[in-house]
Amino acid sequence: MPSGLAALLDDVAALTRLAAVSIDDVGAAAAKAGTKAAGVVVDDAAVTPQYVTDFTPDRELPVIWRIAKGSLFNKFVILLPIGLLLSAFLPWAITPILMAGGAFLCFEGAEKVIHKLSHKQDTAEVVEQVQDMFALENERVKGAVRTDLILSAEIMAIALAEVADRSIPMQAGVLAVVGLLITAAVYGAVGLIVKMDDFGLHLARRPSAALQGFGRGLVKAMPIVMSALGIIGTAAMIWVGGQIVVHGLAVFGVAGPEHLIHDIAVAAGEAVPAIGGLVEWLVGAIGAGIVGLILGGIIAAIYNAVKGKKAA
Numbered sequence: 001m002p003s004g005l006a007a008l009l010d011d012v013a014a015l016t017r018l019a020a021v022s023i024d025d026v027g028a029a030a031a032k033a034g035t036k037a038a039g040v041v042v043d044d045a046a047v048t049p050q051y052v053t054d055f056t057p058d059r060e061l062p063v064i065w066r067i068a069k070g071s072l073f074n075k076f077v078i079l080l081p082i083g084l085l086l087s088a089f090l091p092w093a094i095t096p097i098l099m100a101g102g103a104f105l106c107f108e109g110a111e112k113v114i115h116k117l118s119h120k121q122d123t124a125e126v127v128e129q130v131q132d133m134f135a136l137e138n139e140r141v142k143g144a145v146r147t148d149l150i151l152s153a154e155i156m157a158i159a160l161a162e163v164a165d166r167s168i169p170m171q172a173g174v175l176a177v178v179g180l181l182i183t184a185a186v187y188g189a190v191g192l193i194v195k196m197d198d199f200g201l202h203l204a205r206r207p208s209a210a211l212q213g214f215g216r217g218l219v220k221a222m223p224i225v226m227s228a229l230g231i232i233g234t235a236a237m238i239w240v241g242g243q244i245v246v247h248g249l250a251v252f253g254v255a256g257p258e259h260l261i262h263d264i265a266v267a268a269g270e271a272v273p274a275i276g277g278l279v280e281w282l283v284g285a286i287g288a289g290i291v292g293l294i295l296g297g298i299i300a301a302i303y304n305a306v307k308g309k310k311a312a
Contacts, residue, residue, distance in 0.1 A: 242292025
């Protein structure tokens with residue numbers, strides 16, 4: 001009996017060590033995959049604040065929480081199981097699905113640009129929005145969760161590519177860890193950004209003149225920061241969408257656009273060696289953004305033409 005108990009304890013200890021190693025492997029793989037997806041994470045954080053503007057301070061964090069819950073639903077209920085199934089049975093389908101999502105991002109970004117250039121909001125519209133803030137909040141949350149689905153798909157696809165040769169349980173573990181940590185990081189950062197003006201007001205009431213000045217500076221700066229984030233967010237949608245489509249075309253043998261953008265970016269970087277890496281990245285992003293804007297504009301034109309015919 002004692003020997004049987006000792007054997008059982010040895011087995012439990014061995015299983016514990018195996019589980020610990022597996023957890024360490026998942027953590028290491030998740031860290032590597034998360035690093036690879038960092039660029040899209042930054043874009044996600046830049047895109048989201050534009051959906052929280054125009055709300056009263058008491059509704060900002062609840063709106064962010066609603067979007068964050070939608071993001072978790074996207075990652076864990078939709079993307080994780082679909083990603084694992086595609087990885088196991090239809091790995092070739094991941095790229096065209098991502099390209100479709102990228103095209104949708106281009107369309108949404110181009111629509112925002114067109115709307116900004118052609119539409120001037122009058123007083124009646126502002127009053128109508130204020131009177132129906134609940135409907136506006138629901139519309140904003142739906143739009144944010146829809147955009148998050150595409151960005152999250154890109155993040156999860158990057159993470160999945162890093163562990164494509166691992167077992168399904170390992171892939172599931174890595175995707176779960178990456179999804180949870182990235183969601184917490186993105187929406188935690190967004191929460192801090194949108195509440196920064198409230199923090200500035202709090203500092204402005206402190207006895208210290210230095211804190212008061214810093215607080216007032218924050219309050220004055222935040223509208224500019226939010227406006228800039230709106231522009232950056234729209235640009236990020238177009239850039240990421242264009243990049244997804246360009247890379248997808250290269251995967252299917254149409255590598256001309258990707259090679260052209262890469263060659264121009266490399267040449268631009270070599271022309272300014274002191275900041276070559278930054279210039280190369282910037283020119284590459286602009287190139288992908290131009291492709292995204294053109295593609296998004298074409299889709300928007302077709303969409304609006306069809307929509308106009310149906311309305312007529």
